């Protein structure tokens with residue numbers, strides 16, 4: 659059996675008066691791997707994820723398992739792809755576990771599951787993200803970081819074939835950032851999921867990505883293993899900063915910013 663993968667060829671998409679991505683193609687993404695999208699503000703990272711999720715009109719090919727996702731009906735696409743947005747909804751009168759159960763229940767293939775099975779799965783995901791203690795807390799009483807963790811739980815509980823996460827760690831403290839990235843990595847491997855994550859924290863990208871894609875102005879400026887995509891030269895070009903990528907005393911690569919470049 660051939661390994662499942664996602665391949666993007668000639669993707670063009672954007673907004674009525676602003677074409678953001680033009681004929682974009684990405685290296686093939688293998689199941690079980692984590693691809694981290696980085697790049698300056700407004701580079702097109704969210705636009706790319708939203709196009710793959712069918713939330714924006716797009717032309718080209720997003721091939722998965724022999725099918726072009728762009729041509730699928732919304733319900734079929736929703737069974738394969740889950741997108742966690744950057745901005746999280748507020749004002750929803752549910753507890754944390756109810757929110758996760760609701761996310762699972764809308765998955766087309768899970769509607770017939772027993773209440774006990776769905777509850778157990780939702781509880782397991784909350785525990786995995788170390789927020790089991792928040793199960794009965796209303797969403798409106800959560801902090802920003804806690805809400806981000808619940809939103810991630812809603813995305814991963816569905817165990818989609820393709821998981822798209824838009825800045826899932828932006829509101830989290832360092833410990834929870836590690837919780838999230840390690841959970842995402844484990845789930846990708848366990849379920850053979852294709853995971854694409856947008857991050858601004860380049861040290862997280864260096865630590866957790868199998869592949870890094872650097873997007874600048876709607877185009878790929880670098881793509882490959884983290885140590886090849888994140889270098890002094892690529893950071894200077896993309897972000898106009900002076901930075902070094904060096905190994906710390908424990909051998910891990912880290913970015914050190916020295917200032918703005920001229």
Ligand SMILES: Nc1ncnc2c1ncn2[C@@H]1O[C@H](COP(=O)(O)OP(=O)(O)OP(=O)(O)O)[C@@H](O)[C@H]1O
Nearest residue numbers: 673674676678697698699700701702703704705706
């Ligand atoms: N709804 C919209 N209508 C029109 N233009 C939009 C809309 N949403 C985003 N854009 C524009 O599309 C471009 C890409 O935006 P996008 O949100 O994809 O960038 P990003 O790389 O995710 O940025 P950030 O790191 O700031 O979140 C930007 O120029 C932005 O102004």
